[in-house]
Amino acid sequence: MPEAPAQPASHDPRAALDVRFSETTRGRWSDVPAADWNDWHWQLRNRITRLPELEGSLALTPEERAGVILSGNRLAMAITPYFFNLIDPADVSCPIRRQVVPRIEEMSFGPDEMEDPCGEDRHMAAPGLVHRYPDRVLFLVTDRCASYCRYCTRSRVVSGAGGHLDADHEAAIRYIAAHPEIRDVLLSGGDPLLFTDEKIDALLGRLRAIPHVEFLRIGTRIPVFLPQRITPSLVGILRRHHPLWMSVHVNHPRELTAESRDALARIADAGIPLGNQSVLLRGVNDSPEVMRELVHRLLLCRVRPYYLYQCDLIRGSAHLRTSVREGIDIINELRGHTTGYAVPQYVVDGPGGGGKIPLNPEYLLAHDGDRLVLRNFRGDIYEYPEEAPTDSHSAQPVRRRDDEIVCLGLD
Numbered sequence: 001m002p003e004a005p006a007q008p009a010s011h012d013p014r015a016a017l018d019v020r021f022s023e024t025t026r027g028r029w030s031d032v033p034a035a036d037w038n039d040w041h042w043q044l045r046n047r048i049t050r051l052p053e054l055e056g057s058l059a060l061t062p063e064e065r066a067g068v069i070l071s072g073n074r075l076a077m078a079i080t081p082y083f084f085n086l087i088d089p090a091d092v093s094c095p096i097r098r099q100v101v102p103r104i105e106e107m108s109f110g111p112d113e114m115e116d117p118c119g120e121d122r123h124m125a126a127p128g129l130v131h132r133y134p135d136r137v138l139f140l141v142t143d144r145c146a147s148y149c150r151y152c153t154r155s156r157v158v159s160g161a162g163g164h165l166d167a168d169h170e171a172a173i174r175y176i177a178a179h180p181e182i183r184d185v186l187l188s189g190g191d192p193l194l195f196t197d198e199k200i201d202a203l204l205g206r207l208r209a210i211p212h213v214e215f216l217r218i219g220t221r222i223p224v225f226l227p228q229r230i231t232p233s234l235v236g237i238l239r240r241h242h243p244l245w246m247s248v249h250v251n252h253p254r255e256l257t258a259e260s261r262d263a264l265a266r267i268a269d270a271g272i273p274l275g276n277q278s279v280l281l282r283g284v285n286d287s288p289e290v291m292r293e294l295v296h297r298l299l300l301c302r303v304r305p306y307y308l309y310q311c312d313l314i315r316g317s318a319h320l321r322t323s324v325r326e327g328i329d330i331i332n333e334l335r336g337h338t339t340g341y342a343v344p345q346y347v348v349d350g351p352g353g354g355g356k357i358p359l360n361p362e363y364l365l366a367h368d369g370d371r372l373v374l375r376n377f378r379g380d381i382y383e384y385p386e387e388a389p390t391d392s393h394s395a396q397p398v399r400r401r402d403d404e405i406v407c408l409g410l411d
């Protein structure tokens with residue numbers, strides 16, 4: 001009998017992709033029982049929030065040390081043990097570290113920087129409810145997150161160190177119910193998934209009970225900071241409130257570990273479409289190579305890259321900000337060169353409350369009269385002729401019941 005051809009070790013096509021998702025190590029928590037480590041309450045209770053704990057595990061630079069001490073007056077430091085272990089302790093410019101370890105530069109305020117760069121406080125329709133766009137609202141339900149991003153656009157209210165969010169769920173729900181033009185409610189904060197299952201269920205249920213609310217979304221970084229929170233029980237609750245979408249916040253491919261991939265899979269398996277909102281950050285993801293790796297891994301996790309944000313003019317964020325040109329150049333390197341689904345829309349929030357404004361590489365080089373000059377992703381030039389309409393509407397052919405083509409006016 002002829003020998004069967006050698007088979008590859010695994011027939012699971014996804015196994016080959018597994019190598020892309022690093023298994024995290026426990027680091028200094030190696031003696032913590034798995035049941036604790038995998039318990040999101042344990043992760044929250046054991047967050048790194050103070051200088052001695054941080055210094056005990058990571059050799060800090062003087063800029064970081066000073067930043068940690070001063071962060072208590074502005075945006076608190078908090079890092080879950082799980083996320084902390086993604087930091088490469090040997091690399092002072094580690095892209096994970098730059099996102100969550102405070103630096104003294106956070107205390108330098110540039111002349112164009114603002115406390116409330118998106119002008120949200122001025123658009124509050126009720127405490128914690130921003131109604132800027134005609135048909136949708138941003139519902140800030142809490143001011144707490146699992147870990148704090150150093151470039152947080154809401155650092156004026158988030159974490160409870162500098163200020164706090166004046167939220168009133170009842171008033172916000174009353175406002176939404178009284179405004180039939182609101183068909184889309186985006187829950188954010190802070191991180192809504194820090195609430196208990198019961199509270200999330202109740203809040204989504206109240207919103208779902210409003211007849212004109214069609215579309216619910218949750219903005220969260222939990223699948224990255226605290227994937228242990230995405231329990232089967234939580235996704236069982238979320239799926240009762242469809243159509244529900246979710247926007248996550250992943251900035252660097254290393255954040256997509258085996259744990260976060262599995263958490264995202266539980267969400268996707270519950271029928272919740274996933275989008276990603278990245279912030280373009282200096283030294284984190286400001287290169288086409290890192291961004292390409294990130295968007296490809298996101299697609300493997302069934303997450304569609306949605307927005308790439310220019311870093312807001314939040315006070316003390318200049319060290320993390322890139323130029324707008326760099327952002328446009330990155331999109332230029334993605335568009336056409338890779339899967340269209342993988343390319344996010346680059347946006348800048350109009351300072352002071354203009355909302356999201358899309359920024360794109362220029363593909364329309366000239367438009368004179370009946371001729372467009374276009375370029376494609378390779379830089380090749382194409383002319384697209386636009387014929388001017390030659391006749392009035394009355395000459396348009398129409399199809400009749402009997403399928404006979406006639407021209408109106410000649411009939």
Ligand SMILES: *Cc1c(COP(=O)(O)O)cnc(C)c1O
Pocket residue numbers: 130131132133136137138186356
């Ligand atoms: C971003 C944002 C939204 C949602 O905008 P989409 O473009 O629909 O994702 C709604 N309200 C506010 C205030 C926002 O900042």
